Amino acid sequence: MESRVELFAQIRRDARVDGLSVRALAARHGVHRRTVRQALESAAPPERKPRRGVSWRLDPFKTAIDAMLVEDTTAPRKQRHTARRILARLAEEHRAEELSYSTVRDYVRVRRAQIDVEAGRRVEAFVPQEHAPGAEAEVDFGEVWVVLNGVKTKCHMFVFRLSRSGKAIHRIYPTQAQEAFLEGHIEAFNEIGGVPVKHIRYDNLTSAVTAVLFGQGRQRVENDRWVLFKSHYGFDSFYCQPGIAGAHEKGGVEGEVGWFRRNRLSPMPAVECLDELNDCIRVWEEADEHRRISDRLRTIGQDFEAERPFLAALPTETFDPGLVLNPRVDRSSMVTVRMVKYSVPARLIGRKVRVSLRASEVVVFDGRAVAARHQRVAAKRGQSVQLDHYLEVLRTKPGALPGSTALALARASGTFTSAHEAFWAASRRVNGDADGTRELIDVLLLHRSMDAGDIQAGITAALQVGAVSADVVAVEARRHAARVPLGGASFDRHRRAQEEVNVQRVVSLTQRRLMDPAAVIAGLPADARPLPSMSTYDELLAKRTEHPVEPGTASKENIS
Incomplete structure (x- = not known):
């Protein structure tokens, strides 16, 4: 669709070249004769008259609205007029039935700010800030909801954000107590590989601040453990003004909490534990390094790489946040x-x-x-409750194991597997309830020094030949551990030779005796050795009969 400037240019060209009349030009271009005359008078189209709309209906009531807004300058903040309340009062007191909410709202938005300036009240304005690389950071907590092991649970997200690059670390904890506060800092410092050299901005969190000293600027009474933590890592704290008045002083992390919650935690994540969720968050943080904040030219990751060298080094000693x-x-x-x-x-x-x-x-x-x-x-x-903590007691009281809370929780968590159940059942059939349970406990004690997968393999091998003994399980578990490569070059060198050996690892001697001696039982060759002979021992017995020794006598040579 051509613009009015192009239309005026064509009308003026046709009038100049073809010498057409006003009526002919109007017919050719499909416009009114008034438009043709405007084009012939000036090449620039006249400005359109603004649409009047319905705001003129507000004119009789502007004085009353201004009076309400002036009254608000001295009223408590939570008891000031809203646009909806002003509309209701105009209808009740001035019979303003034809006014709409949008008309009143638009006028109040502009007029309230003007009246605040006229009354000498401070107008909120934001001044862009420049942050030195590696100097400052901001910290805050935000509430999040997580479907934790099938249950909707309220958790707390710790957010640490570098002011310069916008690099942010997020961790979710079941609480926002001091232990979570300190652990979040340690996680953040380890992730970024350093500590801000100037200060970190905070709200007046109870994890750090014991009391706010009103009337003394930003002075605070800090928690002793928080003071120790700051001294250990070598940074200072900057506390924002209490309440909404200080929210803009750490607006970067305030916005980061909302952005991450909307873009990464919506819908609510469903996880088995918070460690699983925090592992996902680490992956999301790596992806966020390719994101640009607002109108910045470089990504978060690029700005962070430039900022990283300016951070202070981490201390060599660890700090227990608990x-x-x-x-x-x-x-x-x-x-x-x-x-x-x-x-x-x-x-x-x-x-x-x-x-x-x-x-x-x-x-x-x-x-x-x-x-x-x-x-x-x-x-x-x-x-x-962990079953391992009660094994020594259960060894002397095996009858307490079947109904114990520790066993029930071990079954629910999956640490007491079906292999353990099968071994326990077989052991009780062979050894009885008490001794069979003790054999199971001896198997469970192996978990303190051996891998669970190796022990399960040992249980399986023992059950295949009916050997319900903890010693057999231990031997087979060690063999399984030695057979699985751990990255050593010596094992890899003979891998083919080991793969060619396919023998059953546990041999039942009872089964061997019952089967045909000539057959290969349990992967072993036939026993071709001759039967043992006692003839040599018989000769000794004969010599003893030829030279009997009377009881109670001894030769003089043997008496010292």
């Missing part, structure tokens, strides 16, 4: 941490142990050695 507790082990070999019970080895019953309560796990120490490690349970009154 909250240290010292509960006592009860008679059930369990400790209570935040209203949740966790099992520990039975040898620790009655003793106090050191517990590191972390964001996603609970670690129990016996001295400096790790005695137990559990995934943190989010539900109150919950429990986490």
Whole structure:
């Protein structure tokens, strides 16, 4: 569709070249004669008159609206007029029945800002900021919902964002307590390979701030453990103004929380555990490095590579982010941490142990050695029980195993497999309930030093020949572990030779005796050795008969 400028140019050219009249030009171009006269008078089309619309209906009520907005300048923030409330008052007090909501809304949006300026109130405006590379970062928490093991669960997303490049680290925890706060920092520092050299911006989180000192600027009373953490990693904190007034001071991470939640966590992710979800997030973060923020020319990854050299180096010593507790082990070999019970080895019953309560796990120490490690349970009154912690007790009390909570949870988690069930059933048939259960417990004890896959292979091999013995399982598990290559060159050199050997690894001697001696039983050749002879021993007996020795006598030569 041609523009009015082109139309005017064609009319003026036809009038100049062909000498057509106004009527003829109007007929040729399909326009009104008034348009032809406008084109002949000026090459520039006249400006169109603005559409009047219905805003003129608001003119009689503008004075009343302005009065309401002036009143709002001294009213509490949460009790000011909205455009909908203004429309309702105009209808009630001024009989303004023909006004629409959109007409009032558009006028209030513009007029409120003008009245605020006239009243001397501060107008919110954003000033672009320049951040030095490697100098600053921002941290915040955001709520997210996750379908965790089939249950809709409220979790908390820790977000760390470098102010210069926009490189962001996201981790989801079941809580936003101090242990999650510190663990999120450690994850972020390890991912970016350094620490900001100037400061990190925060809200007034209770994980870091004990009290806000109003009237003293940005002074805060900080938590002692938070002070220790900052000193360990060598960075300073910058606290934003409390409430909405300080939200813009770390607008980068505020926007990152919303963007990641909308684009990566919608719809709600369904996972078995939070570790699985955090592994997915690491993949998403790598993909986000190819994204451009707003109108930047370079990607996040390109800007981060330029910023990385300016970060401070990480400390050589590690920092335990967990909250240290010292509960006592009860008679059930369990400790209570935040209203949740966790099992520990039975040898620790009655003793106090050191517990590191972390964001996603609970670690129990016996001295400096790790005695137990559990995934943190989010539900109150919950429990986490490991069968391995009770094996020594069950060895002396085998009758307690079938109905134990530890066994039920081991079955539910899949650590007590069908191979264990089959071995237990076969062992009880052969050895009886008590001794058969003890053989099973000896097999379970092998898991402390051997791989679970090797033990299952050993159980399978033992059951094939009816050998329900933990010793046989151990031998076959070691053979299976030695047969599987672990990357060593010495094994690879003889792989073909080992593949050619296809023999049954466990031999039943009872089966061998019952079968034909000439047949190859269990992969072994026929036993062609002669039967053992006792003739040599018979000669010794004969000599003893020829020279009997009277009881109670001895030769003088043998008396010293």
